[in-house]
Amino acid sequence: MNSEAATLESAVDAWTAAWSHRDTKTIVSLWDEQDAQSSYLPAERHDPLIGSAAVTNYVKTTCTLYNTVRHRAEGVLTRRLSPSLGLAFYELSWMLADDRGPIGGTCRVTAIWRNREDQWHLFHYAEAPLAPLLELQAYYESVAADGLDAIPQRGME
Amino acid sequence: MSDLQIEIADLVKRYVACSETMDFEGKKRLWDLDDPLPLLMPEEAHTPLVGWKAIEAYWSKSRVVMETLKSQSANHTARKIDSDITLATYDMRWIATLAGPKEIPRKPISADVRVTALLRQKPEGWRFFHLMEGPVDLMAMTRAASARRAEELFPSSR
Numbered sequence: 001m002n003s004e005a006a007t008l009e010s011a012v013d014a015w016t017a018a019w020s021h022r023d024t025k026t027i028v029s030l031w032d033e034q035d036a037q038s039s040y041l042p043a044e045r046h047d048p049l050i051g052s053a054a055v056t057n058y059v060k061t062t063c064t065l066y067n068t069v070r071h072r073a074e075g076v077l078t079r080r081l082s083p084s085l086g087l088a089f090y091e092l093s094w095m096l097a098d099d100r101g102p103i104g105g106t107c108r109v110t111a112i113w114r115n116r117e118d119q120w121h122l123f124h125y126a127e128a129p130l131a132p133l134l135e136l137q138a139y140y141e142s143v144a145a146d147g148l149d150a151i152p153q154r155g156m157e
Numbered sequence: 158m159s160d161l162q163i164e165i166a167d168l169v170k171r172y173v174a175c176s177e178t179m180d181f182e183g184k185k186r187l188w189d190l191d192d193p194l195p196l197l198m199p200e201e202a203h204t205p206l207v208g209w210k211a212i213e214a215y216w217s218k219s220r221v222v223m224e225t226l227k228s229q230s231a232n233h234t235a236r237k238i239d240s241d242i243t244l245a246t247y248d249m250r251w252i253a254t255l256a257g258p259k260e261i262p263r264k265p266i267s268a269d270v271r272v273t274a275l276l277r278q279k280p281e282g283w284r285f286f287h288l289m290e291g292p293v294d295l296m297a298m299t300r301a302a303s304a305r306r307a308e309e310l311f312p313s314s315r
Contacts, residue, residue, distance in 0.1 A: 041291075043291070044297045045293065046271070079194070082242065085238060089196060124244055124273070126271070129293070131200045132293075132298045132299075135294075136295065
């Protein structure tokens, strides 16, 4: 891995770590606030958030709504597209928890970064979950793997 | 719509149209063949397909897995992010019938995916080198399914 890729990987690490700490200030600082057309497509939305105000609002809302946020990037692939552009692709494992308990999953991420004054700033971020049909099948298979005896006992007998 | 958006939307439509005849050679011609590490992330694949060998193997398998496949794109955007690189996004609806024994009737299944693509300008035109398909997540799709059922059951409640 060359040093440029390592730097981009460090930016990915900083991004996921900031999410895991619900550190909105750092998350927003890693976003390209100068780019009016920057776009962020979360896994749960049909349409992207456009511009830093919309992204900042989303980040702050998510970090406020949940008591715990965990992000982990795995299999990170990076490419320098030009002197000022970097592409990162990875699988994101995520978890959000509130008083109802945790929810989580994985999705694939395409993240495009712009280097300005030797700092990487994200200006396009898109999350792509595995097809829900397969997610559901995997859930059914995981319950089958638990076995019949794992049927939840609800203390009603 | 800018000239770039028109050009990219036209390219995407040609790319998506190749699915109907499972013309994967046609699809490949719209990729940057000089790129040694193109990346394709289909929604049903568990890991990204990196490099031509992996992508071609996936396309070959698609011919076996699906009996029919139709696709259509919409909501195209294109943004030049460097002198020779464009970021494109679009939505794609696919309708497929999975291959299987003839005696078992199968209904087509369909979903919409949100696509993020990167294209490089080549002498022959814009060509893909990174393409990621992503549906909305399971929770959002469950919500959409439930909203559809509500509409079916109580059409006047809207």
